Amino acid sequence: MKYYNLNGHLVAKEDAYIHISDVGLQRGYGIFDYFVVLQGVPLFFDDYLDRFEHSAQFMDLPIPLSRAAMKKRILDLIAVNKTLDCAIKIILTGGFSEDGYTPASTSNLFILPMPAIKHQAKDVAQGIRLMTVDYVRDLPEVKSLNYVMSLIVQNR
Template sequence: MSFNHRLYAFLNDEILPQESAYLHVSDLAILRGYGIFDFFKTQEGEPLFLDDYLNRFYGSALIMGLKVPLPEEELKQTIEKLIQMNGLSDSGVKMVLTGGYSENGYDLGEPNLIILQQPLSMPSEAQLATGLKVITHEYVRDLAAAKTINYSMGIKLLQQVKARGSDDVLYHQKGVVSEFPRSNFFLVKQDETVVTPAQEILKGVTRKNVLELAGKKYSVQEGTVTLEDIAQAKEAFMTSTTKRVLPIVQIDGQPIGDGKPGSVTLELLEDLIALENRHLQK
């Protein structure tokens, strides 16, 4: 795709050139960082698992006391029209719902709905072959069950992540692991049981799919995961819309298992890709 490819965005009730889509400075997303979003990808111009993402979007809005201005079916139609106009085959689509224009900078206004689309690239073969190194940080997100626009801690920690030669940061509270800023965490025990945290997390759509796929081949557990559990694990990986399944080989400088991407992790990645392809053929 040419860099000069014109992209369109949806703002409230119209589709317009992306460079013309903007908010007033009184929006609570700008003044207070108040809002939600969700993000899904398209392959061959088709949205993947759209119903799951829309369910989470409306669920996040409910948690945050925001009303989505479009009913779900109308929102679907708007998304489909935007995808057609942008003409991107493999892309990411972001839906944002803000706190709205506030008269006093604190009270909620009428939410603004924004839909953006952008080109998307998936993890490289090198990342899959070598795996990721992560550090840990003691932190729990506010309102973790909602996909809010507040990523302050994750962005603040970027410099520390890079300074320590790592790729991401894993949150925990007193040794109990929750999630990454933009991904869910899984480990594989020595007996090949697949485990993922259940509390203080955003329940990812990819997480859901991987749990279902893993359950067909392995024992799976959703529950408490500790840093000690990771130290004893055979494998570990993260899941997200844009990362699919990415192996984690090191945490805080200590190797996980043999320090290489594990067979269970890579098999689940293959299963997820196959699931995506089947979804496209429906």
């Protein structure tokens, strides 16, 4: 993918950065959602946006645009990237923080198209290995940015 949408601005992938003061980076204060796009159509679009809005409300993160405007940005991003099949990740953070702790009054919203994860035929035919971990997820009601436990255990 060549373009992302950062706070309403179409940005070339290589120019897409967030400032170090973002409280999502400094404190992990943020949410995300992820969904697949097939033949240019986001699958279960409204269901994922419902979950995203629920997570934002639970975390007291204001979404800086309406649902209709977000849908338009996502569809425009799919079109400008000239892709029919991809995935979309939407990230909402607590914004830029003056003190590295207190969330800003304005959230940061990032919309990132990416290649969809494709399951290999051999994995479908033969199955895959799974690992279980005794872990209780923080805030299971939301899709928070905190997935550190999966990173810790994935190479064990």
